Amino acid sequence: MAFALKAAASTAGSASLAAAGPRRGAAPAAGRVSFRGAPAAAPVVAVRAAAAAAVAQDRRSISGTFAELREQGKTALVPFITAGDPDLATTAKALKILDACGSDVIELGVPYSDPLADGPVIQASATRALAKGTTFEDVISMVKEVIPELSCPVSLFTYYNPILKRGIPNFMTIVKEAGLRGLVVPDVPLEETDILRSEAAKNNLELVLLTTPTTPNERMEKIAQASEGFIYLVYLVLLDKAPDLKTKVSTVGVTGTRANVSGKVQSLLQDIKKVTEKPVAVGFGVSTAEHVKQIAGWGADGVIVGSAMVRLLGESASPEEGLKKLEELAKTLKAALE
Template identity: 65%
Template sequence: MAALTTAPTVGLSETFSRLKLRGKVAFIPYITAGDPDLSTTAEALKILDSCGSDIIELGVPYSDPLADGPVIQAAASRSLARGTNFDKIIAMLKEVVPQLSCPIALFSYYNPILKRGVEKFMTTLKDTGIRGLVVPDVPLEETEILRKEASDNNIELVLLTTPTTPTARMKTIVEASEGFVYLVSSVGVTGARASVSEKVQSLLTEVKEATSKPVAVGFGISNPSMSNRWLDGEQMVSLLVVPL
């Protein structure tokens, strides 16, 4: 029996626009696909959607996740050990995405994209209903082909800026980023932290002065109290890792 479907999901930008009109901020949880297995991931996506997630960031497991800390590295290792691969993730998403009311942004390292071919990768995402993409290990200068193919397939490519990014370069990144700007809260890998550097507030101010696009703070945000200090009722969001 075919799965019941909801109305087609909107993109990342439209999601933020709707939230802004309501005076709301966005909740964007992150989970790793295939941990502990893809059937659990499918159920988790539906639960996160029903619990009010505005966007869900779904990580594609990779054997050399340079940006990830021990929690997500372990999740990726467990997933890969069970035989999870991109084709299996896509097969699962084709069943689940039509049942979701919020968009999914895929988090993938560049090597799996190159292995498949950028054009084919993007058309696959489009056909699956994926609305956003984050590729953490590609420098701005090498994103041109990604941005072109993403744009051609109605996928918003989210770019990252970090505490060590020079101001001029940050401005170029935020101009090119689509959907939202991903502000990395600290130098280093992902993972829960007891606190986040006081520098985040000044970084956030600097980024928001450079763009009217929504800004997401990620890497190390592990509880609401860490994000509430930055919420201003406009476009501020927080990305949280959801352990499963």
């Protein structure tokens, strides 16, 4: 995530469905909606639209989800998957599986041709999705159908160019109408987020900002103050496979799975929590139950798992196999946080 990290550091530049059973935060049944005042011959489409609107309104915000989990003394599981890899039909099934397995917030990545913030696994995933012809409009169309069936909020992870291409106000309206609750735009520095935050707020969307190990304290405070939903702590954990200390690398820059979690994550969390009461989620490099358990023990409000899930979906022998493995991983990670 070279560009995003550079921007954050610089002061100038800136988861079977039935087996899962009911879970906290399940989406309200459409039957709760009262149509007492509607004409007897009201078109079916109007009834469905009203029901969908009621469900969307009842679905909690990202910040509300974190607040409830904090009251319960729990840490949020935030999985990330790429839309369209291996195909959008599989993505739709994956969203439902992740939700049923207890995900608290889901990040959905829009495939982009130049994903600077992503490591090789997610870059390859985006390339495959684009090769299949996946477009932003296709992603939004799929999301509109799936989100009413989910109980957890979904946040969109997208680069800035697709936003500019459609115009910021129009983009935010599209995202809101799709039922999405948040937005992560990794390649926009703090100084250039004013209009994004303003338009997001008008559409009840929470714009999540990122901070890194190299972000100066003063700048980190500003990011924490401006970020909504939660604060995204970008930290790629220390590679610990080589016995020679000289070959160990602190990989701050792009996403990807790592061997062990560096203890520095704990001190970074403490530094952020000194300046804000907003929830902090650690991402980029988290891939195992041991990772999430350790990070949760250090005080993180959320743990974001991306590359490990993306690899299962995109690199399995078949979509069915990928979904099965995704479900197994999501259940394992959720259990580690209970």
